[in-house]
Amino acid sequence: MIKRKVATIVFYDEDNFMIQDRKKISKWGEEYGFFGGAIERGEYPEQTIKRELSEELDLDLNSNNLELFISDIKFIKEIDGEVERNVFIYKMPNLNNINVREGEIKIISRKELPSIKMVSGDLEILKRINDYLNKIKWNSAFYLAKKTIDIISLIYLRKRVIEYILNN
Numbered sequence: 001m002i003k004r005k006v007a008t009i010v011f012y013d014e015d016n017f018m019i020q021d022r023k024k025i026s027k028w029g030e031e032y033g034f035f036g037g038a039i040e041r042g043e044y045p046e047q048t049i050k051r052e053l054s055e056e057l058d059l060d061l062n063s064n065n066l067e068l069f070i071s072d073i074k075f076i077k078e079i080d081g082e083v084e085r086n087v088f089i090y091k092m093p094n095l096n097n098i099n100v101r102e103g104e105i106k107i108i109s110r111k112e113l114p115s116i117k118m119v120s121g122d123l124e125i126l127k128r129i130n131d132y133l134n135k136i137k138w139n140s141a142f143y144l145a146k147k148t149i150d151i152i153s154l155i156y157l158r159k160r161v162i163e164y165i166l167n168n
Helices: 045-057 110-115 121-168
Strands: 002-012 016-021 035-038 069-077 081-091 105-109
Touching: 002 045, 002 121, 016 121, 035 045, 045 069, 045 081, 069 121, 081 121, 105 110, 110 121
Parallel strands: 002 081
Antiparallel strands: 002 016, 002 035, 016 105, 069 081
């Protein structure tokens, strides 16, 4: 039975994650967690994350850049029940634009992952996000080359269409 529905977020840059230091507000003995919280009745996960970030960090995100990384249901031993998890990822905002209202900000190196204490499931998600970002990083040269070829192809196609229209 699902006990909770949550929307959370992990901020990232090339080498780091920004997560919540929960030592002073811990509910289940975790030291770190994700920003976000419970989905209220009638809310979509995207609405929840925007509301929670406004409440916790006084931060207004551009929804167009909000990426849903995972949406699943997982048994979490600390609460002895299933949690519907909606985890978003977002490029790390400028820390000067943040006014922390709940917990504290913790910037961790992506190399520090094995050593942090989180609720079961959260560390697993963080490792999956790390793997995903590593794949993007290693594939970025290929991706950039492909996009460049796509743009050149579109320019060429456009030129050919204009020539066809002008000649017919």
